[in-house]
Amino acid sequence: MTIPQRQSSDLSLLRMVPPLPQQYMSPASLPMIRPNPAYLPPGCLISPASINSNFGYNILPAHYFSQFHQKPCPLFPDNSSFTNESCSNGQSEMPFFGFAGTVWDSKSKKPCNCTKSQCLKLYCDCFANGDICSNCKCINCCNNVEHETDRFKAIKTCLDRNPEAFRPKIGNGKLGEIKGRHNKGCNCKRSGCLKNYCECYEAKIMCSSTCKCIGCKNYEGSPERKTVMTTGCYDDDTSSNLLKHNTPKARCKQNRCPLACITFDVIEATCACLLAQAEEAEKEGYSVYQAEQMILEEFGQCLTQIVQSTLKSGGL
DNA sequence: GAGTTTGAAACT
DNA sequence: CAGTTTCAAACTC
Numbered sequence: 001m002t003i004p005q006r007q008s009s010d011l012s013l014l015r016m017v018p019p020l021p022q023q024y025m026s027p028a029s030l031p032m033i034r035p036n037p038a039y040l041p042p043g044c045l046i047s048p049a050s051i052n053s054n055f056g057y058n059i060l061p062a063h064y065f066s067q068f069h070q071k072p073c074p075l076f077p078d079n080s081s082f083t084n085e086s087c088s089n090g091q092s093e094m095p096f097f098g099f100a101g102t103v104w105d106s107k108s109k110k111p112c113n114c115t116k117s118q119c120l121k122l123y124c125d126c127f128a129n130g131d132i133c134s135n136c137k138c139i140n141c142c143n144n145v146e147h148e149t150d151r152f153k154a155i156k157t158c159l160d161r162n163p164e165a166f167r168p169k170i171g172n173g174k175l176g177e178i179k180g181r182h183n184k185g186c187n188c189k190r191s192g193c194l195k196n197y198c199e200c201y202e203a204k205i206m207c208s209s210t211c212k213c214i215g216c217k218n219y220e221g222s223p224e225r226k227t228v229m230t231t232g233c234y235d236d237d238t239s240s241n242l243l244k245h246n247t248p249k250a251r252c253k254q255n256r257c258p259l260a261c262i263t264f265d266v267i268e269a270t271c272a273c274l275l276a277q278a279e280e281a282e283k284e285g286y287s288v289y290q291a292e293q294m295i296l297e298e299f300g301q302c303l304t305q306i307v308q309s310t311l312k313s314g315g316l
Numbered sequence: 317g318a319g320t321t322t323g324a325a326a327c328t
Numbered sequence: 329c330a331g332t333t334t335c336a337a338a339c340t341c
Contacts, residue, residue, distance in 0.1 A: 112337090113336070115335085116334080116336085117334090121326075121335080122324080123324075123326085125336085161325095162325095186324090187324075190321080190322065190323085191322065191323080195322080195339075196338055196339085197324095198323080
């Protein structure tokens with residue numbers, strides 16, 4: 001498939017968006033570089049990457065800020081430095097993360113029972129969801145207003161380890177994510193992905209090619225899944241488990257699933273072809289109907305090429 | 317409600 | 329980065 005060169009156009013639907021920055025570090029010798037808030041993922045805000053420095057930023061889920069600040073604070077003070085005055089409401093010694101005593105909506109949250117993590121690790125659902133503990137049964141909890149410093153450090157540690165740590169696990173429409181799909185994929189081995197141990201199953205979605213699970217039964221057309229959906233129970237007969245190698249990827253190949261050959265590159269190339277057709281139609285001044293026809297024909301050709309190239313490579 | 321199983325997160 | 333340990337939720341009895 002040849003990818004046509006994009007021409008300038010005012011077609012706005014298929015505009016490419018710049019990659020989303022996750023963390024910005026600027027060396028002391030360089031001028032401060034501000035992340036452009038316009039490129040942030042939806043619902044995310046920017047914070048300084050270090051408590052005691054002005055250098056670098058982290059992106060945090062907005063709900064952290066909603067907890068920390070009753071009043072919205074400006075992302076960047078005019079002088080580019082993060083001062084207590086600039087953001088806190090006077091209750092915090094932290095430049096950006098002072099709790100504002102937000103009242104927790106206890107109805108929407110399941111209480112945790114953490115005993116050893118102090119609710120400051122991702123083991124804790126409250127912490128992982130960006131919530132403070134309230135009405136929980138946890139022991140030695142530090143995920144609260146009284147321990148805001150520890151909490152901030154814990155958040156930063158998590159973000160240092162994984163900048164995506166507080167992103168929703170299920171794709172929510174971010175560029176490159178697929179809605180209703182676990183972004184990281186599960187790693188289940190014994191549950192058949194049909195128990196709540198499985199993050200995919202718990203989220204009521206099917207496992208995908210990103211999962212590394214073994215013996216997966218959480219896929220479209222799975223008889224076990226149908227049974228679970230109708231009866232609500234899953235009888236795991238491990239002795240007759242003939243699907244030890246039933247991973248989503250392997251199944252994809254066995255079932256000749258189109259996902260096996262439709263990679264992101266293929267999708268990108270297809271979109272480029274369709275876009276070129278749209279631009280051509282626009283340039284020639286064709287009607288909407290004619291443009292649609294051209295695009296559909298192009299799409300058909302793309303599909304044909306995908307199938308042919310996959311057949312050649314033995315993928316199907 | 318105590319004990320077991322499970323898989324994600326954290327650690328080495 | 330793979331293997332191991334820790335952890336808390338899900339599950340079973």
